[in-house]
Amino acid sequence: MIIQQFFTKKIAHSSYFLGGDKTCAIIDPRRDADIYIEVAREMGTRITHILETHLHADFISGHMDLAQKTGATIYGPRSANYDFDYVPLSEGDSFELEDMIIKVLETPGHTPEHISYVITDMSRGKEPVALFCGDTLFVGDVGRPDLFPGRAEELASKLYDSLHNKIMELPDTCEIYPAHGAGSLCGRAMAAKRTSTIGYEKKFNYALNLNDRKKFIDSLTHGMPGAPDHFGRCTFINKQGPLKIIDLPPLKELEPFEFSSLAADTSTFVLDVRNFEAFGGQHIPGAYSIDIDSNFPTFSGWLLPPEKDILLVSEGYEQAVEASIQLRRVGLDRIYGYLVGGMYAWVTAGLPTGHVPQLSSHELHQRVMQGNVTVLVDVRSVSEYDNFHLHNAVNIPVADLRKRYVELDPAKETILICGSGQRSSMGASLLKQKSFEKLFNVAGGMRGYAAAGFGPECPLCALPWASFPVKSNMQ
Known part of the structure; x- marks a missing residue:
């Protein structure tokens, strides 16, 4: 049994390769899915299974793209009721991947339909050795239950049961592989450590040590960070089945006057992805500034209107392509084109600019x-x-x-x-x-x-994911 983690920065998403000698499964894949195909090729294995733990809210899953490119079968929660062909799974279902038995636990709480996958490697023994727990359990935290209006307390109670009656019953040595790490808004105070064990979490996870149901529910239904706008959209898109990347239109190269004409249309908006200093110096009037070095995909999903076409201002073609990849990760597919020559071409064409000192x-x-x-x-x-x-x-x-x-x-x-x-x-x-x-x-x-010595250091601002407004337990 081989497990390899793929950590996608900024959205702090973890997906996984679970492989045997000849075949493998990919768990909770990201949308730009070629990375899994490359690794499977390197490992000499064929992707036969695509396992979804739940309807992801913070990113668009790559299950449709990966299934099309590999012929692999998609597995997911029965109660998700996906709008495409998949193998629906419920509590107690199991299937095999070479020497591995994959058993399904229904673990609602973060979302109503959530499931987790318990892996037993029969070549080693009959005891579970790994848990792919999606957004139910994180390192140092648990999934937030407040993403469904009016259902926060109900889902928090279900999460309590999922954790105490199912997940914590697994052996202490069982390794856990969550779908997110520090910097994600799917929890409140995730640790920077990306994997753990059941025993470690029993000892150090604050939420698992809240043995009183009411205290647990109160902890997870008060003081949670804000949920970005795209969370609801991504859930719907993942249920429906995202458009495949190969079917999306290519990025157009736009000269300044064509760009200016398009920008004047109410069906478009300008997104400037350059660093904030560059935006302050010169920018197209009316443009959004979202620095690509910030938590770009999350703030783009949060701030930008999804019903309009996107016109990109970047430092060049490569940066425009990278911005497009990150925008598509949060369901912003209407990327029309980018300004060829950037702001230098714009200002030398004599077009107007704005400034922020x-x-x-x-x-x-x-x-x-x-x-x-x-x-x-x-x-x-x-x-x-x-x-x-x-x-x-x-x-x-x-x-x-x-x-x-x-x-x-x-x-x-x-x-x-x-x-x-x-x-x-x-x-x-x-x-x-x-x-x-x-x-x-x-x-x-x-x-x-x-x-500069004018105030005390903010421990939150100093974190590597500090551009992400997470709730901290360091207060």
Whole structure:
């Protein structure tokens, strides 16, 4: 038995290769699925099984693409009622993959239809050795049960039963392979460690040590981070069966005047994926700024209108292609084309641009000390803001600016700050769409402010996934 993990950064998604000598299964594949075919070829195995644990909310699954390319059979929860051909699985069902027996546990809680796969390697013994638990159990955390309106307490109770009556009954030595790690919004406080064992989680997982059902439910139904807009869309797309990538139109190359004409149409919008400093220097008026070095797919799924065509501004073709891959991971398939020659071609064509002046930590501190800040908007999550924020800063998380911009006065000078400068640039682009012009972005954000010695270090901002507004247990 061979297990190999594939970790997709930014969406913090883990998928898996489960192989024997000649055949293998892929568990919870990502949409750009060629990576699994390449590894199977290297291993000398054939992909025969595609196993889905549940209807994923935060990304588009690659089950349809992988099945088309390999001829493998898709397996998934019976109660998911997929709109395509698959093998429906229920509690107690089992099947074989060479020397391995794969048994199904129904583990609802994160979602109503969730199942987990228990693996027994009969060449070693009769005791379960691995659990592919999807989003039921994570390292240091459990799946959030609040993604279905009005059902949070019901699903939290079911999650309690799934964990205590099924998963924790497995041997302590059984290895667990979850579908997400730190940085995902499918849980609240996942550890950076990507795999674990049942025994380790029994000892160190805070949720598994909440043995009182009511306390467990309360813990998972209060203070959870916000759920991005695309979570509901991805669930529906995965049930329906995503469009295959091969069937999507190619990325068009657009000259400045053609790009400008298309951008003026209400059926399109401009997405600038360059770093936030470049956006601040020159950008196309009305463009969204989502730095590709930030948690790009999640914020794109959260902030962008899915019903419109996307026009990309990038540093070049390769960056536009990478942006397209990440956009498709969250179900944003309407990518029309990119600006050939980037902003250099745009400005040399004599077309108009916008700007967002960038303030350094020192410039901000000087303004704060002199009382020259009219409005300071902290666009980080509530938990980050509560951990440490600047005096008189107003907290409006970046996604909330789409509606809460009415709380701000476009006539006043407004400075935006986040952990690094990325989310605040997103916020500036949203406000500019609402006719705010007196905007400044703090380059380096709270991390830079702390590094300059003007405030304590924010432990959340310093994390490698800090551009992702997760709820922390470090408070």
